[in-house]
Amino acid sequence: MNNSADFTVKHTDSRRYVIECRNMLYKFHLAASYKKKNDSWEIGSIDPPHSCIATNVEQDHRKLSATSTYNYTPSYKKAWIASTKAVEQIFGNWEDSYKELPWFLWALKTYVPRTVAIMETLPAIMSDGTCVTGNRIFHRLFWAFDLCIKGFASCKPIIQIDGTWLCGKYKGTLLMVVAQDGNNNVFPISFALIEGETAGGWGFFLRHLRMHVASQANLCLISDRHAAIESAYNNHDNG
Structure with a gap:
């Protein structure tokens, strides 16, 4: 992402995540898998090293938001932790949300x-x-x-x-x-x-x-x- 490179998701499920470079001239391939023991995702293979560099960010870049055009976050894990904490501050944690579910369903049926x-x-x-x-x-x-x-x-x-x-x-x-x-x-x-x-x-x-x-x-x-x-x-x- 630091090089403004776009990618295509070739396979995704609860266990595997595979992407390829959108630029067909480069045969970049990355595969990651979920490790239940560590409750985390780990990159299994990167072949070959990604050498594709986009000099400009395309307007139809599918992986960028309005803010990411100007500010890239190098760590997905840090971004995920930060967003999770922000959601908890606004809506409560996981346990609180599930406790509210019966009341939400009651309100839904009532109104x-x-x-x-x-x-x-x-x-x-x-x-x-x-x-x-x-x-x-x-x-x-x-x-x-x-x-x-x-x-x-x-x-x-x-x-x-x-x-x-x-x-x-x-x-x-x-x-x-x-x-x-x-x-x-x-x-x-x-x-x-x-x-x-x-x-x-x-x-x-x-x-x-x-x-x-x-x-x-x-x-x-x-x-x-x-x-x-x-x-x-x-x-x-x-x-």
């Missing part, structure tokens, strides 16, 4: 009537295996706004599902379903937070999607998570 919000929790277990009385831990959440549910009835009978991994202290996956309206605009219809792309998590999400949002027959579903969805479907049939 946005007919909104669907379904949360699942797990018992809180001590390190010695005993259950904490009167204490529960967040597990999964599905929500869909009433206007989105109503609007989907006028959309094309096609839905697309995608997900992204959560970063920070608590891991998980954010899922989102979108449709397409008559003007070919993207129309979001439902969301979910699950523990990961497990059969149980997908089953929870798809079950409530079908029950509360997309109950019509002959619906086309598009997703690159076909293996996980098929596993959830088979487990549901067996159960």
